[in-house]
Amino acid sequence: MTSTASRPSRVAKLPPRERILDAAEELFQSQGIARVGVQAIAERAETTKMAIYRHFDTKDALVAEWLRILAADYQAAFDRVETEHPGRPREQILGLARFIAEGLPTLSHRGCPFINSLAELPDRSHPARQVIEEHKARQTRRLVGMCADAGLPDPEQAAAEITFALEGAQVSTQNGSIDRVGERLLRIVAGIVDRPRASAP
Amino acid sequence: MTSTASRPSRVAKLPPRERILDAAEELFQSQGIARVGVQAIAERAETTKMAIYRHFDTKDALVAEWLRILAADYQAAFDRVETEHPGRPREQILGLARFIAEGLPTLSHRGCPFINSLAELPDRSHPARQVIEEHKARQTRRLVGMCADAGLPDPEQAAAEITFALEGAQVSTQNGSIDRVGERLLRIVAGIVDRPRASAP
DNA sequence: CCTGCACGATACCGATCGGTATCGTGCAGG
DNA sequence: CCTGCACGATACCGATCGGTATCGTGCAGG
Numbered sequence: 330m331t332s333t334a335s336r337p338s339r340v341a342k343l344p345p346r347e348r349i350l351d352a353a354e355e356l357f358q359s360q361g362i363a364r365v366g367v368q369a370i371a372e373r374a375e376t377t378k379m380a381i382y383r384h385f386d387t388k389d390a391l392v393a394e395w396l397r398i399l400a401a402d403y404q405a406a407f408d409r410v411e412t413e414h415p416g417r418p419r420e421q422i423l424g425l426a427r428f429i430a431e432g433l434p435t436l437s438h439r440g441c442p443f444i445n446s447l448a449e450l451p452d453r454s455h456p457a458r459q460v461i462e463e464h465k466a467r468q469t470r471r472l473v474g475m476c477a478d479a480g481l482p483d484p485e486q487a488a489a490e491i492t493f494a495l496e497g498a499q500v501s502t503q504n505g506s507i508d509r510v511g512e513r514l515l516r517i518v519a520g521i522v523d524r525p526r527a528s529a530p
Numbered sequence: 531m532t533s534t535a536s537r538p539s540r541v542a543k544l545p546p547r548e549r550i551l552d553a554a555e556e557l558f559q560s561q562g563i564a565r566v567g568v569q570a571i572a573e574r575a576e577t578t579k580m581a582i583y584r585h586f587d588t589k590d591a592l593v594a595e596w597l598r599i600l601a602a603d604y605q606a607a608f609d610r611v612e613t614e615h616p617g618r619p620r621e622q623i624l625g626l627a628r629f630i631a632e633g634l635p636t637l638s639h640r641g642c643p644f645i646n647s648l649a650e651l652p653d654r655s656h657p658a659r660q661v662i663e664e665h666k667a668r669q670t671r672r673l674v675g676m677c678a679d680a681g682l683p684d685p686e687q688a689a690a691e692i693t694f695a696l697e698g699a700q701v702s703t704q705n706g707s708i709d710r711v712g713e714r715l716l717r718i719v720a721g722i723v724d725r726p727r728a729s730a731p
Numbered sequence: 732c733c734t735g736c737a738c739g740a741t742a743c744c745g746a747t748c749g750g751t752a753t754c755g756t757g758c759a760g761g
Numbered sequence: 762c763c764t765g766c767a768c769g770a771t772a773c774c775g776a777t778c779g780g781t782a783t784c785g786t787g788c789a790g791g
Contacts, residue, residue, distance in 0.1 A: 497694025
């Protein structure tokens, strides 16, 4: 499994499974799930449909695995932000917002893969849909915890505000209705975290 | 109601074009664009594919027309909210938020049709995509105007905040990560509109 | 050295896609 | 009354979809 480059040809190619997942990532993100055929993924991965079906039972299973990896990547990035500011929830939250804001130009007019994929998966029992919903639920729980640690009066409401802002920023980037989205997003989240309280300690 | 048409001529049927658009509306909203075939639309509209192609050049043209009508419906609803509170921009903005909040339970786990459709239309030159982008741009312009009328210090930033909140609320309703979304949305928008200013008149 | 198996290549399957051609008929507008 | 045309029905088109079967080969692990 661990490859060890061997020495097949000049360029060291990744093993087929990785190439397939990379190809799926690029095509699903740029064109959506339904528009991308298994054959197209095979071609971009420089392999064949048969190889794909050797690693994944169905196209849906490949979609689910792609989203699983993507969710894990996001979780890892959030973990990194959190450990960068130990015991400082305010900075953790702002770091998270900065991470999203910095990713916006990359998403450009294609938006967030989770939001987009959900649109193509109306069936609530679809495995990929469950991956997304669990990821979003985890992310919300984490944010509520941070808001509580930061001493915000109503952590659940604050987490909802921040979540709406993050999701809305991605949607607005996609449809191009608002300029300087990243900048505005950071100001909004800072406003929530630094909101003046009614009572003082 | 659809099911079997036992009562033929008793019930006044809408003309085919309206039935097609109604059927498309229901199927696109509940299943997405790509998953719905022209044949399925014809069946639900109790007509044939030929009739659809008599009224619309392509499936894409039908999609664009559906979104055009939907955008017009939203515009009309916003107009109604605006004229309900003449000269009172604060109430207009809150009315707009209430309109969206009340619609959330209906959207349920399927979310906003504009957001969902954008996910399925990666091609920026697609006519339907342009319909959506123009609609969102108009909506933002209207909101900026209301915020300016309400005397908010930075109308563009306030409009962005409100837009993010509205879009984010719809996304979070779809993925189920947050409870009592409508209630939270109203509190957020009220907070923006009633935010204490640095200077007073 | 030997061998099993992942791999790539190729050919195929039924189903469904968007879109077209053709024709008979009922009804609305002149 | 007459007629044109929207309509419904039916049959068809090539392309593509997800998924499968089969086979030869090169290389890694024993």
